[in-house]
Amino acid sequence: MAISSRRRARETVLKALYQSAVAGDQLELALEDVLNDTVYLPVVTAAVPDLLKRATSEEVLSGDVEGFASDLSYKLAFLPSKEENSIYDAVISVFKEYFKKIPQGEEENIKSFVNNLGKKNARLSKIADFSRELTEIISQHFKKIDVTIESASENWTLDRMSEVDKAILRLGSAELLYFDSIPPKVTLNEAVELAKKYSADKSREFVNGILDKIAKETAKEEKVAELVS
Secondary structure (H helix, E strand, C coil): CCCCHHHHHHHHHHHHHHHHHHHCCCHHHHHHHHHHHHHHHHHHHHHHHHHHHCCCCHHHHCCCHHHHHHHHHHHHHCCCCCCHHHHHHHHHHHHHHHHCCCCCCCHHHHHHHHHHHHHHHHHHHHHHHHHHHHHHHHHHCHHHHHHHHHHHCCCCCHHHCCHHHHHHHHHHHHHHHHCCCCCHHHHHHHHHHHHHHHCCCCHHHHHHHHHHHHHHHHHHHHHHHHHHC
16 A cells, blocks of 8 residues: 555654754754655666666667666755756766767657656655655744653653654654644554554554643643633
8 A cells, every 4th residue: 555645754754853863963954865865766766777778879778877877866866956957957967977978869768757757756745845844843843842742741751762752752743733734633643653663562652642642732722722712
């Protein structure tokens, strides 16, 4: 069964939070690294062999295909923009590095490759957009999110929790506190799935218990606010 774009986005943000905590990277920069490595690079790596398979010129077929494919994959995955013009320019630049000029007959092959990759990248934009939205909220409200987690965790302080569990809790808390359009039940279910996949066996209960308490407290505060407004 295909994983939804929002679940993939949550996994991406989880990895970015972990990388930021362990390596000390700025969260937004960590997110872009993870997006490039785990979202865009696999798609590009899978697409490049088709470009080579369709090659017709002897210069390409007899060249350093392995090095070319690797360099092109990384160049495209780490583009600051995924627009087709940027993809095309990157492909041309790597071709020229290896072959000095665009071999005759490869122009249409390159255009077809760029068009197909652009369509694939467009489908990945939902993952990137939701990942960046979540990350921005977490960065803006980091201290409040941590205070909320500690208040709900009773005998557990954040420094006693694993980095993975903290990342899942920060992600889930951000959704509960700042994403009214996402039902709390969905947030809790997604957090439990992340804990199952990335953390220890007992973490799912631990994560669910804290986030459930935050969800109930948030709902209570919203109800009070409605009554006094």
